[in-house]
Amino acid sequence: MSDTHNRLQKLKQFYTTNRRLPTYTEMLDLFDFASRNAVFKLIHKWIEEGILEKMGNRLAPTEQFFALPVLGFIQAGTPTIHGDYYSEESISLDQYLVPNPGFTFLLRVSGDSMINAGIHEGDLVILDNKRTAKPGDIVAALVDNEWTLKYFNRANGKTYLTAANPAYAPIHPKENLAIGGVVVKVIKEYY
Amino acid sequence: MSDTHNRLQKLKQFYTTNRRLPTYTEMLDLFDFASRNAVFKLIHKWIEEGILEKMGNRLAPTEQFFALPVLGFIQAGTPTIHGDYYSEESISLDQYLVPNPGFTFLLRVSGDSMINAGIHEGDLVILDNKRTAKPGDIVAALVDNEWTLKYFNRANGKTYLTAANPAYAPIHPKENLAIGGVVVKVIKEYY
């Protein structure tokens, strides 16, 4: 494990506990340096690598900074994860899950009307109410004064809702159909 | 919509585009203030509300800053979301999903062996390799030189794996059973 990698690990650790990047002076202790210039040069290297970026002289992490390794596919028959854990792709979860902050909210699911779409009781649904619903989307809709999670459909200029469970009949709203948000992602908790 | 709320919105927007909090001077423009003291007082208020925090004189967002509103349950028969969108609970997604940064990685699922556990092809699995597997956990395991996603079980001191799909037989490893990580969350993408 190289020194630089080790220090980046420490920087990330600092960030996740403090939700901010440390000052150069704070990095002195963090990296065991005696001169702030040593920090300056290290930071410069990380900026060139695209891990950090600077606006004026204010330091900020880049998307790459938060990226989690996507190790590959699993259970495909042939093993795709190797012992040395190389990553082909990487994803920054926060930005990936919440593309429109301020217009995103969560709902916890109860009921089984969307079970065939993989949405079960207790799941956490991420909704975006900036997006306009398109046919095929799963939406949180207010039908006849009741909120439900259903597929959004359109036929003959009229919109209607269907469940992903044969036990539930399609809903053709009599009056208004208010869309609370479009389902963007669903989080299932196993721990 | 109050002024303060509006400004917090702008602050959050700045954060998500720049991945850092703005300087007081930058907030002058952001909030349309003429005096940095106006900023100072506003920040002070937010600190008291627990939205921001200060270490020394370095500003940082708190967990509350990132919190997304959990509006309630949906599809429970009775409507629980109101027109004024009040939130009972709120969750900070990043910290919620990645409790052990540096020990967390992602896998994209292929195959249908865990379909009854709600894990489908194409889903993104969040794994934690710091956690030790307990019976009942879903794990990424290396069995006989092949990686699979299965339930972790134990009987008579021996560990074995089972699928969440009756089409697959339980796996009793002959030699070693290496656990790559425990499934913490699963993300399903609908958009």
Place this chain on the structure above:
DNA sequence: TATACTGGTAAACAGTTGTTCACCACGGTA
């Protein structure tokens, strides 16, 4: 009417910041 609070301006302050410059020890390479 007088009072107090809220939300803002304006100017001045000390401390710290990120940066720069000069210098050095070490290791590899020609």
Place this chain on the structure above:
DNA sequence: TACCGTGGTGAACAACTGTTTACCAGTATA
């Protein structure tokens, strides 16, 4: 041997930071 790149020290600098203090207009309250 001489040379150069790397990775670090140490000191000095200007700029900017967050903070403080004093002041003010408008609004609500007693």
